[in-house]
Amino acid sequence: MTETGKRIVVVGGSVAGLVGALALARSGQRVVILEKDPTPLPATPDEAFDAWERRGAPQVRHSHAFLARMYNLIRDREPELLRRLLALGAEEITFRAQALRYFPDATFEPRDDEAVLLACRRVTLEWALRQHVLATGLVEFRDGVEVTGFVADDGNGTPPRVRGVRMRVRGSDETSLAADLVVDASGRRTRLGDWLVAIGAPLPRVVKQACGIFYSSRFYRLLPGVDRPNPDSVIGADLGYMKCGIFPGDSGTFSVTLAAAPDDDPLREVLNGPGFEAAARALPMVAEWVRPEVSTPISDVQGMASLNDVRRHLVENGEPIALGIVAIGDSLAHANPITGRGCTLAWIAAYALAEAFERHPDDPRALALDLEAAVERECAPWVRAQIAQDRDAVLVNQAVRRGEDPYRFEGADGSVDPAAFARSVLRDGLVPALREDLDVLRAFLRVVHMLDAPEDLLSRPDLAARVLASHARRHERAAVVLGPSRAEMLEILARAA
Ligand SMILES: Cc1cc2nc3c(=O)[nH]c(=O)nc-3n(C[C@H](O)[C@H](O)[C@H](O)COP(=O)(O)OP(=O)(O)OC[C@H]3O[C@@H](n4cnc5c(N)ncnc54)[C@H](O)[C@@H]3O)c2cc1C
Numbered sequence: 001m002t003e004t005g006k007r008i009v010v011v012g013g014s015v016a017g018l019v020g021a022l023a024l025a026r027s028g029q030r031v032v033i034l035e036k037d038p039t040p041l042p043a044t045p046d047e048a049f050d051a052w053e054r055r056g057a058p059q060v061r062h063s064h065a066f067l068a069r070m071y072n073l074i075r076d077r078e079p080e081l082l083r084r085l086l087a088l089g090a091e092e093i094t095f096r097a098q099a100l101r102y103f104p105d106a107t108f109e110p111r112d113d114e115a116v117l118l119a120c121r122r123v124t125l126e127w128a129l130r131q132h133v134l135a136t137g138l139v140e141f142r143d144g145v146e147v148t149g150f151v152a153d154d155g156n157g158t159p160p161r162v163r164g165v166r167m168r169v170r171g172s173d174e175t176s177l178a179a180d181l182v183v184d185a186s187g188r189r190t191r192l193g194d195w196l197v198a199i200g201a202p203l204p205r206v207v208k209q210a211c212g213i214f215y216s217s218r219f220y221r222l223l224p225g226v227d228r229p230n231p232d233s234v235i236g237a238d239l240g241y242m243k244c245g246i247f248p249g250d251s252g253t254f255s256v257t258l259a260a261a262p263d264d265d266p267l268r269e270v271l272n273g274p275g276f277e278a279a280a281r282a283l284p285m286v287a288e289w290v291r292p293e294v295s296t297p298i299s300d301v302q303g304m305a306s307l308n309d310v311r312r313h314l315v316e317n318g319e320p321i322a323l324g325i326v327a328i329g330d331s332l333a334h335a336n337p338i339t340g341r342g343c344t345l346a347w348i349a350a351y352a353l354a355e356a357f358e359r360h361p362d363d364p365r366a367l368a369l370d371l372e373a374a375v376e377r378e379c380a381p382w383v384r385a386q387i388a389q390d391r392d393a394v395l396v397n398q399a400v401r402r403g404e405d406p407y408r409f410e411g412a413d414g415s416v417d418p419a420a421f422a423r424s425v426l427r428d429g430l431v432p433a434l435r436e437d438l439d440v441l442r443a444f445l446r447v448v449h450m451l452d453a454p455e456d457l458l459s460r461p462d463l464a465a466r467v468l469a470s471h472a473r474r475h476e477r478a479a480v481v482l483g484p485s486r487a488e489m490l491e492i493l494a495r496a497a
Contacts, residue, residue, distance in 0.1 A: 016329020429471025
């Protein structure tokens with residue numbers, strides 16, 4: 001560990017800002033977090049859940065899953081944080097427990113211990129993380145401070161060098177704070193582009209694709225003495241016109257998310273309490289969780305729109321567009337929330353940044369390039385994979401709304417539609433194989449948990465062959481009905497309205 005004691009300013013004190021600051025402070029840097037939201041930390045996570053104003057991060061009141069890649073980073077780098085989370089009622093949902101439900105005689109491999117989901121509300125995670133970071137005494141946290149731009153040297157034809165931030169404390173004039181490095185962790189609505197242009201840098205290139213869904217989420221608490229109906233899983237289903245997910249949380253809580261296309265107006269009824277409950281009860285997988293004998297709602301229905309897959313590029317043609325400024329978390333890259341990868345991507349980038357800074361404390365160009373290489377290797381493939389998946393999901397949605405079957409891959413003339421074939425292999429080959437073949441389940445969950453790369457899933461020829469064999473047997477199985485058809489759901493929602 002080097003003791004360079006550089007001054008680093010982190011913009012945004014949410015998950016990415018906190019973990020980034022902690023990782024940098026652990027390697028000996030002096031770190032200040034500037035957070036726009038002025039609300040102080042509530043006394044308990046439950047108080048935070050009920051009343052914490054987090055306007056700067058409104059997604060805190062939506063369903064969150066925390067994947068194994070992030071769980072392992074917490075366990076290995078900040079074991080005290082894991083202890084805190086577990087003491088607050090967070091739970092570890094292990095691959096072993098999941099696998100044993102379907103494979104009672106399963107033999108496990110050492111790497112199976114890596115696949116652990118952290119069941120915890122997003123508010124609880126941030127509350128515990130902030131407490132933990134403050135308790136280390138290594139990071140200064142200033143809230144109610146909004147960053148409004150950068151202080152920079154004129155680049156004179158070279159990339160401008162950021163030397164600090166401009167900031168405003170509520171009701172006061174703008175001031176500035178000097179820094180050797182500024183880390184933008186101000187989330188998906190970052191103003192980084194404007195700030196860079198204002199100091200003479202080019203507008204960063206942003207690769208962006210609409211996720212094709214809006215989110216509606218509601219939290220519930222299990223009644224005393226009642227167990228989770230399905231204790232070991234995150235449960236999700238895609239009906240083509242609607243996605244649904246159940247996310248186990250801490251302290252007997254869980255949340256349900258229903259997601260549909262933003263332009264599918266009648267389905268927006270799920271943004272209202274009665275519509276949400278009617279839809280939830282009509283989905284067999286969700287219904288058993290929301291029965292009044294099992295759980296009770298503890299929140300209103302929360303909606304969120306404008307969801308995109310985004311990758312922001314601060315390095316172009318092998319050169320940083322500005323020096324002394326990097327980005328982590330949602331500001332750098334984020335993808336469809338339904339896959340639950342945002343916080344894990346933030347954790348990965350935060351440690352990549354701290355390691356790059358340790359290697360290049362005095363060379364902002366080398367730091368930017370080192371971080372970029374790690375982000376391209378570790379984060380960008382997930383965004384690219386999600387963009388492809390979301391494009392296809394939009395086509396599926398449109399086909400379902402036209403009354404077509406997006407899984408029918410054989411034409412009357414014997415031709416094969418490759419996109420429909422790929423969908424059919426996933427739905428009628430991979431999904432059943434998850435219940436029939438432990439190796440397929442293992443490979444699938446390792447990708448879900450970001451332990452293996454997205455392309456690893458079917459890259460092993462033996463596994464691909466087993467999934468195709470499962471697909472070939474599709475006519476021998478009864479069709480799985482995940483829920484009502486879209487027409488039936490529209491009737492259910494119309495009645496609820
Ligand atoms: C609906 C939804 C569901 C999600 N589900 C999951 C999930 O299941 N699993 C998962 O891992 N991730 C999920 N995510 C993503 C996850 O919430 C984020 O990746 C995570 O919060 C990390 O984001 P962040 O810290 O980069 O930004 P944010 O959490 O958005 O925080 C940005 C912070 O910066 C502050 N800020 C903004 N501008 C300024 C400024 N000018 N000056 C100072 N401070 C500023 C804001 O107040 C805020 O506190 C979901 C996201 C959404 C939208």
